[in-house]
Amino acid sequence: MxxxxxxxxxxxxxxxxxxxxxxxxxxxxxxxxxxxxxxxxxxxxxxxxxxxxxxxxxxxxxxxxxxxxxxxxxxxxxxxxxxxxxxxxxxxxxxxxxxxxxxxxxxxxxxxxxxxxxxxxxxxxxxxxxxxxxxxxxxxxxxxxxxxxxxxxxxxxxxxxxxxxxxxDANRQENTQPTHQTVGLDVGLESFYTDSLGNKIENPRFYRTLVRKLKRSQRLVSRKVKGSSNRRSSRNTLGRVHLKISRQRKDHALILARCVITSNDVVVYEDLRIKNMAKNHCLAKSINDAGWYQFRIWLEYFGKVFKRITIAVNPSYTTQECSNCGVIVKKSLSTRTHVCQCGCKLDRDHNAGINILNLGLGTVGHTGTFAAPLTTTGGTPATQWLLDASNSLGEATSTLAGEILHQQVVS
Structure with a gap:
């Protein structure tokens, strides 16, 4: 539809x-x-x-x-x-x-x-x-x-x-050539997301950009008499500011999700519970402003349109675990660099992106019926294995929003 x-x-x-x-x-x-x-x-x-x-x-x-x-x-x-x-x-x-x-x-x-x-x-x-x-x-x-x-x-x-x-009543399907690329995405507040190759996308912060205009419009509404035409006009002005923020956020998520899907055959991301994360009163406004859930929805939609594989993985310990040796290295939110005793030194979001990709490839490896080596560096053998599995089993369906790992399917 x-x-x-x-x-x-x-x-x-x-x-x-x-x-x-x-x-x-x-x-x-x-x-x-x-x-x-x-x-x-x-x-x-x-x-x-x-x-x-x-x-x-x-x-x-x-x-x-x-x-x-x-x-x-x-x-x-x-x-x-x-x-x-x-x-x-x-x-x-x-x-x-x-x-x-x-x-x-x-x-x-x-x-x-x-x-x-x-x-x-x-x-x-x-x-x-x-x-x-x-x-x-x-x-x-x-x-x-x-x-x-x-x-x-x-x-x-x-x-x-x-x-x-x-x-x-129509279905949208687009045929594209395989890219033989895999990517893991770690979303954050400092940057919108960091992939498993270390690339970062800047967080636009649309709400923070228009917050002064928003507060001024809210003050104008509160000063007007209830039921008056001036108050209705001020409410309309306030609604236009909110509408602009929501449209900017949607447009950003849509364009970014399409670029990610068309550039990769397998996209792995975190299965986050945004509603629970927003209970943190210190970060709630920034978390809601980022629009991670809307980005995920568009990822899964374009995954179906372009017949790409999208996987949601459990985000637990993806930031703490070392992507090289697997040792847990505890770090606070202020620590932005992952340093392990094995000699691995990476940006914490880059390290998390690699761990997310490894989890996704391992999950698909267990759900399939084929045996083939998996890699996480270049992604070519793992990607080819996933493409062969999806071609043999049929069209790969995206993970539904909010579902957990054992409910992912390949039909």
Whole structure:
């Protein structure tokens, strides 16, 4: 499933109609949650039937397309299902009990309620909300896909306007030549990551760069009277700053992940628990600003697109262990150089990158059914072995985010 996003342009009345549709979506979702809490709905089918009853009871809810109402109930059932799954898995901490939504920002249509223009430059919403025709502006070309491939259309409200997202039923696959290279990545705060060859990528620190502008916008919001138009304008300005930071972080992670995947056949990285690491109040802001998890998500996505092998390994002792002799050399965060009694002297992140690569190659070596020598210096024999294994077993799938080592698969 591919998601293409376009900026929409319309009149003030059309934006007001979009806001009404979003509020109706929020109302239906919250009603579905309340129905489940009261024990009157135990399945998705019962929630779907309740949408029709709401349309008869509230005339303004009937203005929204019937499939859009069902999509709102689906959001409620998705939250309920996630809660049940977390309870079955017996995860530690909160299980994510479904909550009432206070600030919904999107409305989702399925196969009806909208019509795309022949030139794919505008979209018309045909339900009773009165949204009408919206112009589309973006870099993607929808002419490559049939109308029946577009399964859902979503209107998303952001600080700088309203965007239309098209969910297209298509798989993205790109064929590239093998590079016969392997790499291990050690992420950090001083540099974004250091690979097993000693190359470092600078940490951009997007939040730190705009923190002064962010604080000024927050002060302007706090000085305005609640409910006034000036406060709404100041909130919009603050939202634009946050939006810029998030877009910079996403763009950086996307471009970097694509470069890493296309340059290597095997990419090994740390299976970090960012949520637990952010509990350190001294480093929480810097850890969240780095965007390691988003970088990992894009690594795994491009791994599937370019048919590369991505491996998540346990990060324990990757910094302390010597990559040459395997002896544990304890060091604090302020110690940036790894010095071992065997004579090995490396940057601590470079040493960790080599250990991560060794762990990844060893993991794949145990999961396969072939016997071949593994190397960690140049990577050519190990890479060739992994390519032969993946070609014999089929397409190599990326490790799912948040999964542990024994759940990695090669299908």
């Amino acid at each position: 591919l998601v293409f996003e376009f900026k929409t342009y319309g009149k003030a009345l059309q934006v007001q109609a979009i806001n009404e549709a979003i509020r109706t979506t929020q109302f239906i979702r919250n009603k579905a949650i309340r129905l489940w809490m009261d024990g009157l709905a135990k399945s998705w089918i019962e929630l779907s039937r309740h949408c029709a009853l709401l349309a008869k009871e509230f005339l303004w809810a009937n203005k929204l397309n019937s499939m859009a109402r069902q999509a709102a109930a689906e959001r409620a059932w998705a939250a309920i299902s996630r809660f049940y799954d977390n309870c079955k898995k017996k995860i530690s901490g909160k299980k994510g009990f479904p909550q009432f939504q206070k600030d919904c920002r999107s409305v989702e249509y399925k196969s009806t309620g909208w019509k795309l223009a022949d030139n794919r430059k505008s979209i018309t919403f045909t339900d009773k909300n009165g949204i009408g025709r919206l112009k589309l502006k973006g870099t993607r070309d929808l002419h490559f896909y049939q109308i029946n491939q577009i399964k859902r259309v979503r209107l998303v409200k952001r600080a700088d306007g309203v965007y239309a997202q098209f969910c297209v």
